[in-house]
Amino acid sequence: MSERLPLMAGNWKMNLNHLEAIQHTQKLAFTLADKDYEAVEVAVLTPFTDLRSVQTLVDGDKLKIKYGSQDISAHDSGAYTGEISGPMLSKLKCTYAVIGHSERRQYHGENEEIVNAKVKAAYRHGILPILCIGEPLEVRKAGTHVAHTLAQLEGALAGVPASDVERIVVAYEPVWAIGTGEVATPEDAQEVCAAIRAKLAELYEAELADKVRILYGGSVKSSSAAGLMAKPDVDGALIGGASLDADEFVKIVRYREQAVG
Numbered sequence: 113m114s115e116r117l118p119l120m121a122g123n124w125k126m127n128l129n130h131l132e133a134i135q136h137t138q139k140l141a142f143t144l145a146d147k148d149y150e151a152v153e154v155a156v157l158t159p160f161t162d163l164r165s166v167q168t169l170v171d172g173d174k175l176k177i178k179y180g181s182q183d184i185s186a187h188d189s190g191a192y193t194g195e196i197s198g199p200m201l202s203k204l205k206c207t208y209a210v211i212g213h214s215e216r217r218q219y220h221g222e223n224e225e226i227v228n229a230k231v232k233a234a235y236r237h238g239i240l241p242i243l244c245i246g247e248p249l250e251v252r253k254a255g256t257h258v259a260h261t262l263a264q265l266e267g268a269l270a271g272v273p274a275s276d277v278e279r280i281v282v283a284y285e286p287v288w289a290i291g292t293g294e295v296a297t298p299e300d301a302q303e304v305c306a307a308i309r310a311k312l313a314e315l316y317e318a319e320l321a322d323k324v325r326i327l328y329g330g331s332v333k334s335s336s337a338a339g340l341m342a343k344p345d346v347d348g349a350l351i352g353g354a355s356l357d358a359d360e361f362v363k364i365v366r367y368r369e370q371a372v373g
């Protein structure tokens with residue numbers, strides 16, 4: 113099995129203006145030490161309006177924090193009012209773009225076709241997708257959550273070559289766990305993350321699937337991180353609410369110091 117560096121990614125969602133973003137990033141940078149970055153990759157996924165401020169800090173102070181956006185346009189330029197393109201994000205040296213978050217699917221009508229186009233747009237410009245997939249509550253209750261999530265994965269990756277997919281990050285985010293305080297059990301997370309890896313092996317090859325980092329997202333806190341990370345196919349977390357509290361986020365990054373809850 114290849115060594116996958118865990119990734120702890122804070123999705124700020126629509127929180128923190130650019131001044132708050134500077135303060136928050138500085139606090140993270142001040143608290144995190146080299147040994148933290150050796151053990152875990154740390155990323156912040158910020159509103160578009162914060163990216164320049166975060167980039168300036170990261171570049172200026174040579175911070176090891178990675179950053180990225182929460183969305184990306186499927187188009188590279190043109191008459192798409194309100195959209196932010198891949199070239200704009202790569203100019204800001206974004207490492208990542210979140211694609212297909214359930215809030216985009218729910219509130220902005222993003223379907224598999226759009227998600228697939230955005231994944232391709234990210235790769236065109238050297239940005240790595242953090243592809244979000246996961247089932248709503250009714251699907252979980254019906255017991256078809258694995259099939260639902262794998263269908264989203266397959267749709268998002270249609271026509272995407274192995275050379276791109278081997279650097280993707282997939283985030284399994286059951287919708288019922290997002291922002292609800294109801295974290296999935298480590299066993300629930302492992303079941304779907306393992307199925308995602310198996311599907312990647314089927315669509316591409318086992319060696320590729322072994323390299324891909326698969327995150328869990330949904331009400332992750334420092335009290336639940338260690339238990340989730342103990343599972344073999346969970347390679348990190350996509351953290352919403354808890355990432356807005358710098359001390360709590362650092363505790364999640366340092367999950368190895370927390371008890372397995």
Ligand SMILES: O=C[C@H](O)COP(=O)(O)O
Pocket residue numbers: 123213285289290291292293329330331332350351352353354
């Ligand atoms: O992208 C992050 C997820 O939506 C999880 O958010 P949450 O940690 O606030 O539940």
